[in-house]
Amino acid sequence: MPTTLHDLPTPCLVLDRPRLQRNIDRMADRCAALGIRLRPHLKTPKNVEIARLLLARQARGITVSTLAEAEHFAAHGLHDQFYAVPLAADRIPRIAALVRGGTTVVCVAHDADAVPAYAHRAAAEGIVLPLVIDVDVDHHRSGIAAGDPDFLAMARAIHAAPSLALRGIMVYAGASYDAPGTEAIAALAERIRAGGVAARDLLRREGLPCDMISYGSSPGTFFARSLEGLTESRAGVYPFQDLFQAGIGACTVDDVALSVLTQVTGRQPALNRFFIDAGGLALSKDRSTAGHAFDAGYGLVCDLDGRPIGDLVVASASQEIASVASRSGQPLDMAAFPPGRRLRILPNHSCFTAAAHERYHVVDGGHAVAAVWERVNGW
């Protein structure tokens, strides 16, 4: 069995455990200081060992993005779940099976016209389905504006249905991703917080329950000045971080815990570039650093210790190979990159890069693989 970064088959994922733990600790400390419950979003790691590291530090309960995750984590004893994606009614039978097994799965309502189907399906399954309403504050993603007349009508319909239970609302600080810089993120966080509190007050004035106010985004949690009035954060990307998060100032490149192990397969000295065996499938086609001051192409090129090499980036990506070049066009020392030399690539967007792989190879700062942790992909 391969046991070091020198003999693992490439391409594959490498996870730096000291960085992972540092990122987990930092967010746990921050949420403790803010006085907000942390319910981490496992859509990024999709792995039970990492879930346990999160739960060992302040986190109570988990957030999931697919029923495949929900079922996997329930089977591993994680029974307090928030399924934070607008619910398709035909998924309720699978959710009911989880509920009957002792798992709480809070679900999300986005559209008033979906509520009758939720009520009907939940009743047919003999369960009471807990729901929060997806409240759109910044028009960044899904949800209904609290000022929309349908908002209260929807809340009343959920509250009135015997097979449904209104638990509260969710908000998302998605536009923090359009706002580089921690000051801009903090200002947006405050806007989202205020929007969530206003929606809560609307419900309470009508005598409707609102015990759960879930707030999303890692940078929005880390840089918020206050999250008063919200009950929990479902920050997700922070255990791994990535180049996008570094680009908006939410972390440094040294915080990025996830990388793709690859090797050189050939060079083109006349074109001042070389090729690696991690292509668009292994790295993902996410180009979210494209608008940043440091556009990393398809990833930042590091040595086997995870240290960036000059300003080398993945300049282009085919399906199974990619080219590496200097961002500034510095001449490369081709002798330093012979075929077979192994490298690690830091990802633009760790959620998407991780999703291209089945497992993590965990290292403790060195080259030895200390553990192999499986992911739960698909739906």
Next chain:
Amino acid sequence: MPTTLHDLPTPCLVLDRPRLQRNIDRMADRCAALGIRLRPHLKTPKNVEIARLLLARQARGITVSTLAEAEHFAAHGLHDQFYAVPLAADRIPRIAALVRGGTTVVCVAHDADAVPAYAHRAAAEGIVLPLVIDVDVDHHRSGIAAGDPDFLAMARAIHAAPSLALRGIMVYAGASYDAPGTEAIAALAERIRAGGVAARDLLRREGLPCDMISYGSSPGTFFARSLEGLTESRAGVYPFQDLFQAGIGACTVDDVALSVLTQVTGRQPALNRFFIDAGGLALSKDRSTAGHAFDAGYGLVCDLDGRPIGDLVVASASQEIASVASRSGQPLDMAAFPPGRRLRILPNHSCFTAAAHERYHVVDGGHAVAAVWERVNGW
């Protein structure tokens, strides 16, 4: 077991078999007319039923992009293989196991400095490894220019090694992807053809073997005026086609055989958009239509019969949800898109969208699922 597009769990892949067969027939006829052998690249379908449909029509042998594909297809009796990615020497033990099982796996050399490791590893495994040299004609991707002094040195080194066998060269018409229009594709195809023939002549003048000249790209094969002097085409995307291929004129939208089944989860009438449960993970983040006259966002929105609905496109994609909007800003009839309505999304780049899923749900033009075909993902 779900048997129609109305009850399959979403998101998932739908494959239109009549379109698939039409695309296969069209390329087979074209290669027959060109007098070139077809060795289709299975990096797109990664599926054995589709491989058999290809082999039933003119194709002889297959091309693969990963050893996972090579092993899977060998296990299903497909023993004539070209592994068309620059070879990492440490993969030779897996290849040797295939060779010992009776499979021919022609591999690719890109860098002269890799040849000693190839020779050493192949000798250690007791096999003779067939190699072609990756020849770079248009600087679009990997390979060595035939004019580079290392080209002939590399060919001689391969020919001289008892554990290696020089089979010929490969070329790739990758820049046809930068050249919209069939005339531009045809002009580029001729340039690549001529480059391949020139490289062959160089080898033959030195008394070196060059029996295989593999030529790549679906549009470059379909629109080439002649492929004289080349021995085979490894066209790959044509069985499925996609919006990128339609955008460069290599097919029409009606030829696209692959789609993602999804459903509406909520609407935002004030923002003139609605949301579906196929996000960036189900659609891929490939944005290759971004530079085209018709930028399809993350995909083109169709009804359950696969017909485009107005000018609806996937405008933005989060991990598990995406927003749908009219490209031209036409007001949407929200009543036509209630929660639960099912839709099919045509992909920008079918290789990447397919790779996000484990299997195909095959339909024969209607809504009934006639077959479920498994993919072989990973490495």
